[in-house]
Amino acid sequence: MNHHHTTTTTDPSYLALRMKAVESLLIEKGMVSGEAIDAITDAYEHDIGPLRGAGVVARAWVDEEYKRRLLSDGPAAIAELGITGFGAEVVVVVENTPQVHNVVVCTLCSCYPWALLGLPPSWYKTPQYRGRIVRWPREVLAEFGVTLPNEVEIRVWDSSSDTRYLVLPQRPAGTEGLSERDLAALVTRDAMIGTGVVARPAA
Amino acid sequence: MNTPIDILSADATGPAALPRRNGELVFDAPWESRAFGAAVAMSQSGMYRFDELRDLLIAEIGQWERTHCSDDDGWSYYAHWLTALERLLAQLNLLDAEEIEERMRTIARHQEDEHGHRHD
Numbered sequence: 001m002n003h004h005h006t007t008t009t010t011d012p013s014y015l016a017l018r019m020k021a022v023e024s025l026l027i028e029k030g031m032v033s034g035e036a037i038d039a040i041t042d043a044y045e046h047d048i049g050p051l052r053g054a055g056v057v058a059r060a061w062v063d064e065e066y067k068r069r070l071l072s073d074g075p076a077a078i079a080e081l082g083i084t085g086f087g088a089e090v091v092v093v094v095e096n097t098p099q100v101h102n103v104v105v106c107t108l109c110s111c112y113p114w115a116l117l118g119l120p121p122s123w124y125k126t127p128q129y130r131g132r133i134v135r136w137p138r139e140v141l142a143e144f145g146v147t148l149p150n151e152v153e154i155r156v157w158d159s160s161s162d163t164r165y166l167v168l169p170q171r172p173a174g175t176e177g178l179s180e181r182d183l184a185a186l187v188t189r190d191a192m193i194g195t196g197v198v199a200r201p202a203a
Numbered sequence: 204m205n206t207p208i209d210i211l212s213a214d215a216t217g218p219a220a221l222p223r224r225n226g227e228l229v230f231d232a233p234w235e236s237r238a239f240g241a242a243v244a245m246s247q248s249g250m251y252r253f254d255e256l257r258d259l260l261i262a263e264i265g266q267w268e269r270t271h272c273s274d275d276d277g278w279s280y281y282a283h284w285l286t287a288l289e290r291l292l293a294q295l296n297l298l299d300a301e302e303i304e305e306r307m308r309t310i311a312r313h314q315e316d317e318h319g320h321r322h323d
Contacts, residue, residue: 010279012232019234019285021306023241025298031250037240040247045229045236086243086253108261110280119229119239125280127264127273161254 044119052083053116053166054187056093058180061171070168071095078116087164088115094157095168096194101148102155103141103194104165105133111159113166117189124193134158144195167194174200235281242288251291259287 009015026032056078060067070077074091091113094102106112107130112120123129133140137154141147148154157165169191175183178201190196230236246253263283271277292298 010277010282012234015279015282015285016232016234017307017311018303019238020310021303022285022289022298023237024310025302025306026241026245029297031297032241032244032248036244036248037237039240040243041230041236041240044239109257109264110260111257122231122280127268127271127278131273161257 044114048085048114049118050116050187050189050192051184052118053113053189053192054184056081056083056116056166057168057187057192058184060093060168061175061183062180067095067168074166083115085115087111087113090162091116091164091166092157093166093168094155096170096197098152098170100153100155101141101146101194102157102165102167103133103137104157104159104167105130106159107131107134108160111161111164113164116166117192121189141195144190146195146197167192169196169198172198172200231281235284238281238285238288242284250297251295256287256291259290260284263287263290 023032023034023037027034056070059081060070066077066080069080070093074093075089077093078088078091096102104112106124110120110125112124129140134156137156138148141154159165169187171183172186175186178186182201186198186201188196188198191198230239242256243253245251246256260283263286267278267283289298289300289303293300
């Protein structure tokens with residue numbers, strides 16, 4: 001099956017050397033600059049992360065009208081909050097309810113709503129998660145600490161380049177008096193993938 | 204209600220802390236961030252569409268999965284990413300494997316020299 005050259009090794013020092021060679025050639029040929037690479041890695045390491053998605057969730061929790069718009073046209077509602085960028089234009093928001101729990105995967109690679117959650121965690125990209133969550137969603141969720149009653153329906157959403165899903169988690173009880181900002185602070189990345197739920201704040 | 208959310212503004216306690224809030228770094232090694240950044244930068248500057256890279260990435264991952272157990276220790280997402288990027292650049296006649304391997308030898312030789320000098 002090796003019809004093309006494949007980097008079969010996963011030796012980190014080999015891969016580091018190989019990438020160093022690729023980068024130096026790309027820069028030398030004027031195809032990319034070191035500064036352009038720095039700008040992107042900095043953005044994803046420091047600025048673009050799950051707080052963006054958490055802000056969207058909190059707004060939906062406090063504003064019914066906004067939630068309605070978010071569920072019917074995700075990209076437009078997300079753009080209202082000033083969030084743009086990779087994947088934002090193809091986001092579909094799915095709502096958790098007492099009857100339905102949603103969870104997101106990308107079975108083919110690692111599609112993910114970067115603009116709202118940043119880059120995916122390592123486990124999201126593993127063959128194990130990508131394969132198992134589809135076949136045994138209830139069991140895999142339990143491994144994440146999400147134990148759902150049997151009557152709750154689990155919907156697994158397979159992302160693609162055309163559609164990237166964000167889970168709108170249920171707002172926990174006991175948060176009635178919280179501000180939008182404080183609500184956002186409760187929302188975890190895993191809750192927006194569906195492998196977590198938003199916990200009630202500690203009293 | 205069309206105001207941007209204030210938590211997205213650049214204050215020290217806000218977004219800057221965020222990607223690590225879940226206790227994980229985004230990249231496992233510096234070369235992974237370079238591979239990610241270079242691939243995204245070149246798609247943004249219009250050298251290719253990101254989907255072209257994604258299709259090759261899917262093919263790489265698919266091929267690996269057909270020939271390995273899913274719990275094989277050799278899984279490295281960014282190794283597939285780098286291979287997909289190299290294949291795309293080769294298809295576009297921008298960079299070929301021979302050039303890369305030659306440059307690797309040059310860099311490795313240079314690193315050995317530096318290493319040698321430190322012990323003189």
